[in-house]
Amino acid sequence: MKFIDKLKGLNKYSAAISFLSLExxxxxxxxxxxxxxxxxxxxxxxxxxxxxxNIGQIKSSGVxxxxxxxxxxxxxxxxxxxxxxxRGHVLLGNFSIAExxxxxxGLLPIAxxxxxxxxxxxxxxxxxxxxxxxxxxxxxxxxxFVNLVNFGAFYTVIYKDYSMYxxxxxxxxxxxxxxxxxxxxxxxxxxxxxxxxxxxxxxxSIATLPFLSPKKETKKFVIYGVFAFVGLLALILxxxxxxxxxxxxxxxxxxxxxxxxxxxxxxxIVKVTVGAIFVLGVLLFLVMFINQQANISFISNNALLxxxxxxxxxxxxxxxxxxxxxxxxxLGFIYYIPGEGMDPVLYDLSGSFFFDNFMTSGVIGNIAxxxxxxxxxxxxxxxxxSEKGEFSIKSTLxxxxxxxxxxxxxxxxxxxxxxxxxxxxxxLTSTFMIVLFICAYIYSSNPKVENKEVVNNEKQA
Amino acid sequence: xxxxxxxxxxxxxxxxxxCGYSLGYLVKGNRYISSDFQENYYRDWNKELKSASVISAxxxxxxxxxxxxxxKVDPNFLIDPSISDVEEYGQAFKMxxxxxxxxxxxxxxxxxxxxxxxxxxxxxxxxxxGNGFSxxxxxxxxxxxxxxxxxxxxxDSTVNCYPVGEDQTLDELGLSGYARDKKIFHNSSFRLxxxxxxxxxxxxxxxxxxxxxxxxxxxxxxxxxYTFFAxxxxxxxxxxxxxxxxxxxxxxxxxxxWNKNKGVDITHALFIYEAFLPYTVWH
Numbered sequence: 001m002k003f004i005d006k007l008k009g010l011n012k013y014s015a016a017i018s019f020l021s022l023e024x025x026x027x028x029x030x031x032x033x034x035x036x037x038x039x040x041x042x043x044x045x046x047x048x049x050x051x052x053x054n055i056g057q058i059k060s061s062g063v064x065x066x067x068x069x070x071x072x073x074x075x076x077x078x079x080x081x082x083x084x085x086x087r088g089h090v091l092l093g094n095f096s097i098a099e100x101x102x103x104x105x106g107l108l109p110i111a112x113x114x115x116x117x118x119x120x121x122x123x124x125x126x127x128x129x130x131x132x133x134x135x136x137x138x139x140x141x142x143x144x145f146v147n148l149v150n151f152g153a154f155y156t157v158i159y160k161d162y163s164m165y166x167x168x169x170x171x172x173x174x175x176x177x178x179x180x181x182x183x184x185x186x187x188x189x190x191x192x193x194x195x196x197x198x199x200x201x202x203x204x205s206i207a208t209l210p211f212l213s214p215k216k217e218t219k220k221f222v223i224y225g226v227f228a229f230v231g232l233l234a235l236i237l238x239x240x241x242x243x244x245x246x247x248x249x250x251x252x253x254x255x256x257x258x259x260x261x262x263x264x265x266x267x268x269i270v271k272v273t274v275g276a277i278f279v280l281g282v283l284l285f286l287v288m289f290i291n292q293q294a295n296i297s298f299i300s301n302n303a304l305l306x307x308x309x310x311x312x313x314x315x316x317x318x319x320x321x322x323x324x325x326x327x328x329x330x331l332g333f334i335y336y337i338p339g340e341g342m343d344p345v346l347y348d349l350s351g352s353f354f355f356d357n358f359m360t361s362g363v364i365g366n367i368a369x370x371x372x373x374x375x376x377x378x379x380x381x382x383x384x385x386s387e388k389g390e391f392s393i394k395s396t397l398x399x400x401x402x403x404x405x406x407x408x409x410x411x412x413x414x415x416x417x418x419x420x421x422x423x424x425x426x427x428l429t430s431t432f433m434i435v436l437f438i439c440a441y442i443y444s445s446n447p448k449v450e451n452k453e454v455v456n457n458e459k460q461a
Numbered sequence: 462x463x464x465x466x467x468x469x470x471x472x473x474x475x476x477x478x479x480c481g482y483s484l485g486y487l488v489k490g491n492r493y494i495s496s497d498f499q500e501n502y503y504r505d506w507n508k509e510l511k512s513a514s515v516i517s518a519x520x521x522x523x524x525x526x527x528x529x530x531x532x533k534v535d536p537n538f539l540i541d542p543s544i545s546d547v548e549e550y551g552q553a554f555k556m557x558x559x560x561x562x563x564x565x566x567x568x569x570x571x572x573x574x575x576x577x578x579x580x581x582x583x584x585x586x587x588x589x590x591g592n593g594f595s596x597x598x599x600x601x602x603x604x605x606x607x608x609x610x611x612x613x614x615x616x617d618s619t620v621n622c623y624p625v626g627e628d629q630t631l632d633e634l635g636l637s638g639y640a641r642d643k644k645i646f647h648n649s650s651f652r653l654x655x656x657x658x659x660x661x662x663x664x665x666x667x668x669x670x671x672x673x674x675x676x677x678x679x680x681x682x683x684x685x686x687y688t689f690f691a692x693x694x695x696x697x698x699x700x701x702x703x704x705x706x707x708x709x710x711x712x713x714x715x716x717x718x719w720n721k722n723k724g725v726d727i728t729h730a731l732f733i734y735e736a737f738l739p740y741t742v743w744h
Contacts, residue, residue: 150483162487167557167564168573168585170494175487419564 015122017053021046021113022131025437028430029135034184037098039430040106047109050116057119062444066115069379069443072371073111073436076357077104079365080427086360094423103427110433114440125441126393129205132400132434133227136202139182143195144234146180146187153237156192164189166419173418179238183422192240193351194416197431200246200407203231207254207399211261211392224396242411246403253402257395351413353405353426360425372439373405379443386445397438404435486566493567494584498617499728501588503567507597510658510704513667520670524692531689538691540607540739547611547689551576551735560743562599571596571736576611577687578734586732593654593708596736600743601660603700608655609691609737610707614676616645616716616727625719649714650675653690656706659699668699673712687734702741707733 024042032038080086081103089095117123151159160176166189171178179195180187205227212221235243260267349356357366380398383389414424426432493501525538532545544550555574556563563572568587575585587594616622621630624644631641653674656667670692709731711717717727 149480152481152484159484159487162489164483164486165488165565165567165569166486168570168575170488170491170584 014053014120017046017049018117018120018123021050021117021123022128025128025434026131026135028433029132030139031182031430036106036424036428036430037096037102039433040099040102043106043110043113043433044102047113047116050113050120054116054120058116059119062115062119066112066440066444069372069375069440070108070111072368072375073108073440074104075368076361076365076372077107077427079368080361083361083365085425089423094421095428099428107427107433107436110437111440114437114442115444118441118444125397126390129393129396130223133202133205133224136198137227137230140199140202140230140234143179143181143198144237146182147195147238150180151175154239156238156240171418176240178418183417183420188420189418191413191416191418192238192242193411193413195238196235196240196242196246196411197407199231199234199243200250200403201231201400201431203228203235203247204250204254204400204403205231205396206250207257207395208392210254210258211390211395220392224392245410246407249406250399250403253399253406254395257398261391261395349414349423349425351411353408353412356412356414356425360427372436375443376401376439379439379445383442383445389445397442401435401438404431408432483565488567493588498588498619498730502590502730503587503594504590504592505567505594506706507595507704509665510595510597510656510667510706513656513658513665515656515667515669517669517671518697519672520692521672524672524690526674527689534689534691538693540609540737547576547687551611554737554739555735556738556741559738559741560600562743568596571733574735576735578613578732586734589707589709589731589733590729591709591711593706595656595658595704595706597658597704598702598743602702602738602741602743604741605657605697605699605702605738606693606695607691607737607739608657608670608694608705609689609739610655610733611687611689611735611737612731612733613687614649614651615730615732617730618642620725620727622716622720622725622727623723625715630725645716647714647716647719648675648677649716650712651714652710652712654706654708654710655692656708657694657699657702658704658706660701660703665703667706668697691737702738705736707731 024046027042028039081100086095086100086103090097090100117128147155156176160174162175163173164171164175164178173191177192178189179192181190181195181198183190205224208224209221209228212224214221232247235247256270260270347359350359353369354366357369361369380401384394384398408426412426414422414426414428416422416424493503495501525535527534531539531547531550536542539550540554541550544553551574556572557569557574563569570585570587573585578586621632622645623630624634625647627634627644631644634644636644651674653672655670655672657670659666659668672690672692674688674690711729714729717729720727
């Protein structure tokens, strides 16, 4: 008991630890050094420190709340680490064993840190956001700078039909689809989808602006305005269709949040619309699934569907994954067992975390991932309904997370290196760690519990 | 004032955009890999190198030339005499192993280790005429001691020409495949000029090394015959090397001369597959 009491005394240092954790988040957002092992180690170290210095604050109700959130995260990370995809790529030398070990050892602590920081009184989510956006702005400016120096502004339009010679061969990727980004300590040529991710995330800061008063909160308004401007500038000076999507997606999400806040009557319409899009997505998946079954293939036989799917081009990249899942044994359907199932050499990452998860984590792993997203949605719902906290921050966090998942669903191509063989599925990226932390933090910030605590604190005072 | 501020913001963007360091690596469409022989000549000359002052040296006696078999090359002219297979040699000593900067641009074909033409390697050559081309390195090296090339000489094989001594064209003779290639084997000689460019203070000097190469009938490179050519650079003590150029004079070519008399123009070319500056350090 004395030991626990001593640990409780460490709480006075939590401000320093909270500051340290912000530094770690800055490193993660900046993707500094590009080493997943480093990110995982930092995540684990911060978790252990937070646990040590906040142990006195841990409440059983809070643990049970975050525990629920952690179940799917635990399942997802465990199945991913044990999956044949991870193990296969370790054998091929594409992943190190340390990287795979740090899938659960990095992601679980960062998620639990979400809870630990939610009970840490010295931690402010607004400061966290500033740190994250600051790091994102740094990486965005560096990436933009190197693109301007190498190709100049608007090169994707000016040199759209040009290709680059590399290692004696003409690259199959046109210049309009490539950009330079900082990868580790080197600038390398990457697919446009990877370049757009950082300015896209940065541009999500625009969601704060409608809720800030330029006169009363000038400083904040200017800071977030600069974040959004830099993100937008990086997307405009290196124009691309994916960049345009990033701008529109962020504006739509921010606009919907604004609409729901300003016009409460519109909430139902927004709910129905989002629900309809979700149902449409499920239908789309079913169409793709049924189409993949033997002797059916109705997409290619149906003029209308074919038109939508552009002669099967859209689904072509996902088909090998779906094909495998539903043509394998029953165990393969649930979760391909080690030694059986998918050959990691044959299938590249599809460019969508949803389809990639089937391959990397199995069906159960993917269901766990979706469950985690559903929990996050509930977390955000509670967070929005809570009286506590600035709405501008709530709006931005929601836009940031929505953009990340929306973008990663469509464009998260883990094999983004054009001349270098890079394999980084969603769980091996530092940006996912950030988003997972936000989701866990939001889920843990249960307003009911917090209100009780506030009342108790007031009584004590 | 606001306008000035606006221009001040635009200025860095314009300044950065004007750099365009990687634009030189870009090509539009299928450039240099056309089915039309005439369109594939690479004639890119760096302005700085073109205007360099020239110091000439004849290395005919100091070079080694080997046709299709580097195992027969004098071991003194091989970087590693234990490697007798030219493809292995290319992979072992390709310049992309030395520095990543050699990986970029059309000229990377000369440094990628693909030393012969075959299968996917078919597009690994750089086609040059007598006026040649230059390669400007983005880095410098101080320790040049050896230069080697792997190439073959050729003519436009799509031209229905007259084999030397024949009054009928290849089509009229009804030849195809290797029989057609073999029929146009001929004697020729040319003078190869390798310019090695160095910086002396701010002045650029072209150390032009010339060497005459003679191809007798069996070794003419219209077929599947490659030339490994190397010479020693040690005694010239070259430092601050910033590039090289390859040009040549076609001294005597029986096939071209014979066809000229018959009123048929045949264009000549050098297919260069690989250039070696082994064991160099680039700064």
